[in-house]
Amino acid sequence: MSDLSLSMKAMKQAVAPVRPEFVRDASATEKAPVVVEKPLSAFERLYSQTWLRKIMILVLLALIWEAYGRYLNNNLLFPTFSETMSAFFQNIGNGVLPARAWSSIKVLLMGYACGIALASVLTALAIMSRIGTDLLETLTSMFNPLPAIALLPLALIWFGLGNGSLVFVLVHSVTWAIALNTHSGFLSVSRTLKMVGRNYGLGGFRYISRILIPAAFPSILTGLKIGWAFAWRTLIAAELVFGVSSGSGGLGWFIFENKNSLDIPTVFAGLLTVIIIGLIVENVIFRAIEANTVDRWGMQS
Secondary structure, rough: OOHHHHHHHHHHOHHHHHHHOOOOOOOHHOOOOOOOOOOOOOOHHHHHHHHHHHHHHHHHHHHHHHHHHHHOOOOOOOOHHHHHHHHHHHHHHHHHHHHHHHHHHHHHHHHHHHHHHHHHHHHHHHHOOOOOOOOOOHHHHHHHHOHHHHHHHHHHHHHHHHHHHHHHHHHHHHHHHHHHHHHHHHHHHOHHHHHHHHHHEEEEHHHOOOOOOOOOHHHHHHHHHHHHHHHHHHHHHHHHHHHHHHHOHHHHHHHHHHHHOOOHHHHHHHEEEEEEEHHHHHHHHHHHHHHHHOOOOOOOO
């Protein structure tokens, strides 16, 4: 027998035998269990609402406040929550608190806007040139650790007894927080995205507004929040001094004035107004901005 015949015979023997076909009965197999989600209870549906959980926290804090005030039984030391709310609504009704609050908010908006403008200029210079980066880093290292309220005596000398002094210290408290967060956000933008902008011929303000700002917006928003918090507490502290000097002012002067007259429930009503405005700005205004930008774009702040 030839070698070719032997090779073909060996190949035939190496082929695996064909298995007989059979049909599996699908009805005989065990069906996978169907998982039915249990509907949420009324408590679970309510508990999933963030706003409701925060309201419950505020209610709990109010109850603790009321209980502690009743335990001390001394409204010159610590008035109860009910006494504070009575003074609060009384000063709302006579128009004193709204007028003082609006006076503070107007000054705050002026200082906040000027601080944002200055931070934008410094950050833009830092992105476009090395000398701008050195300038921002040097100024931040010098002035960021300096408390804004410490500049108020100088501001009163330079700008006199007017809103200019308050705006000056507000600009100082706002600028560095916004500039730092914005600059760090610009530096964290991916190199690929920056190259895309350059390939489209974007430069200068167009490059910053169309590439860097949208990509770094979570960091920018964080800077705006921090700047707002710094500005708000700096303004109230400055008005305590400024109100004493000028005889007029916003919520800070309202608090100081009633402290001198030993109307402690009204002092607490002024402090409560400061807290309420802070809660509204943080949980309504900034939350709406975040929902329409960071959350909508699928970005994480």
